[in-house]
Amino acid sequence: MKILILGLGIHGGGFTSAKYFLNRGHDVRICDNQKSSDLGERLDYLMKKGATFVGTGDKTDFEWADYVIKNPLISPENDLLKYSKNITDEFSWLFSSPWTHNVKLIAITGAKGKTTTAYAVYHILQKCGYDAQICGNMGISCFTIMHNWENRSRQGERLPNYLICEMSKWQIRDTWKAMNNQFPKLEICILSNKDKIAKNSFLGNSFSIFLPETRVNLAFSKNRKILAENTRCSLTQIKSIDAYSQRLTTGLPDMEAAFATCRALGLRSKQINDALKSYHGIPNRTEMTGTAGNTLFINDSSTALPEAVSFTLEKFENLQVHLICGGSGNHLDATKMISTLKTVASLHLLPGSFTDEKLIPCLTKTGQKYFGPFKNMEEAVQSAWNSCDKACSIMQVVILCPGAQAFEYYSNQFNRGQEFTEAVQEILNQHSH
Numbered sequence: 001m002k003i004l005i006l007g008l009g010i011h012g013g014g015f016t017s018a019k020y021f022l023n024r025g026h027d028v029r030i031c032d033n034q035k036s037s038d039l040g041e042r043l044d045y046l047m048k049k050g051a052t053f054v055g056t057g058d059k060t061d062f063e064w065a066d067y068v069i070k071n072p073l074i075s076p077e078n079d080l081l082k083y084s085k086n087i088t089d090e091f092s093w094l095f096s097s098p099w100t101h102n103v104k105l106i107a108i109t110g111a112k113g114k115t116t117t118a119y120a121v122y123h124i125l126q127k128c129g130y131d132a133q134i135c136g137n138m139g140i141s142c143f144t145i146m147h148n149w150e151n152r153s154r155q156g157e158r159l160p161n162y163l164i165c166e167m168s169k170w171q172i173r174d175t176w177k178a179m180n181n182q183f184p185k186l187e188i189c190i191l192s193n194k195d196k197i198a199k200n201s202f203l204g205n206s207f208s209i210f211l212p213e214t215r216v217n218l219a220f221s222k223n224r225k226i227l228a229e230n231t232r233c234s235l236t237q238i239k240s241i242d243a244y245s246q247r248l249t250t251g252l253p254d255m256e257a258a259f260a261t262c263r264a265l266g267l268r269s270k271q272i273n274d275a276l277k278s279y280h281g282i283p284n285r286t287e288m289t290g291t292a293g294n295t296l297f298i299n300d301s302s303t304a305l306p307e308a309v310s311f312t313l314e315k316f317e318n319l320q321v322h323l324i325c326g327g328s329g330n331h332l333d334a335t336k337m338i339s340t341l342k343t344v345a346s347l348h349l350l351p352g353s354f355t356d357e358k359l360i361p362c363l364t365k366t367g368q369k370y371f372g373p374f375k376n377m378e379e380a381v382q383s384a385w386n387s388c389d390k391a392c393s394i395m396q397v398v399i400l401c402p403g404a405q406a407f408e409y410y411s412n413q414f415n416r417g418q419e420f421t422e423a424v425q426e427i428l429n430q431h432s433h
Contacts, residue, residue, distance in 0.1 A: 007071025120258035301417030327404030
């Protein structure tokens with residue numbers, strides 16, 4: 001197939017889409033308003049794999065493509081789109097897969113609280129024994145999910161029980177249009193706050209619709225037709241987040257929508273409350289992944305800039321920190337993290353262009369000791385764990401805080417964080433025995 005990626009994007013969606021099709025032998029062109037120099041190593045990586053960069057593109061590029069994969073931030077009124085045979089986006093590509101018939105879909109939208117709700121639902125389902133996955137606006141591409149499902153199919157493994165989809169209003173708009181005003185059947189959809197309900201949204205094609213109480217009241221007020229017309233749903237489908245979350249006991253903020261969702265899926269209130277006791281917030285953002293003896297493990301994979309490392313480590317300034325950092329991005333400035341690195345108890349490096357070309361030269365110049373670079377996350381985590389003083393009275397912290405990008409060795413920062421979590425779990429299992 002001939003694929004045109006319209007907008008490489010800043011959160012990895014266009015990059016992951018291009019990589020997906022290149023790995024399957026398709027012809028890929030990349031169209032973006034930014035200069036190639038501004039797109040940097042992500043574009044260099046894709047071009048080495050066979051992609052062609054066409055700048056802003058022209059009529060011939062759009063006529064050439066069998067499919068245009070459009071970034072949601074690009075207006076559907078873009079003049080060049082009229083020359084396209086097929087315009088799609090990552091959600092419509094995923095939803096068009098026959099595999100979605102075997103996975104229960106949960107969709108979440110709203111101006112605020114989408115990511116918090118999505119990750120809380122994901123955590124609860126996993127803790128209650130279900131195989132769940134998550135994708136969408138938080139930065140996990142639908143093409144990452146497709147890749148995973150293809151691998152499962154080849155290996156004879158079952159697909160997940162649930163897929164939780166966090167969707168912005170722009171993603172809803174593009175997916176709705178690409179699928180000819182149809183969504184796959186949704187188990188549940190959630191409007192996470194009092195945001196205005198989008199016209200032609202996916203709400204009408206779901207078994208249950210959860211809204212804040214104020215929106216439910218609107219549905220049954222004299223203006224109830226507004227909701228029904230905008231969502232093509234019946235009023236009997238509409239349920240109150242407030243009413244379904246009355247037995248929530250956790251002190252965590254903004255858990256009501258997640259609790260209501262899982263109650264509607266048939267989980268008992270005690271199950272949900274027990275699961276939330278081990279929920280430590282959004283993964284990859286100073287996420288506590290476990291403790292072993294006097295050592296605390298922290299996943300902060302979302303820190304992808306050198307200057308952000310100091311902000312994270314300030315929270316642990318009175319503890320012994322064993323830092324795992326480094327990765328991709330030879331355009332990044334390593335000097336912005338060097339002073340902070342001098343404060344850590346030990347330093348363990350991940351591989352990548354930033355590590356090799358920027359970070360190590362700075363460390364060599366200052367004479368700071370480091371371990372690695374290690375060829376994989378498991379070795380880096382083990383090295384940091386070995387460096388911990390297990391008998392020390394001061395709390396030890398092993399933290400993944402890369403200060404660099406992930407793309408050379410990982411699909412994205414979430415995949416990088418997941419590998420850290422899995423490596424930590426191996427250590428926790430060994431320690432418990």
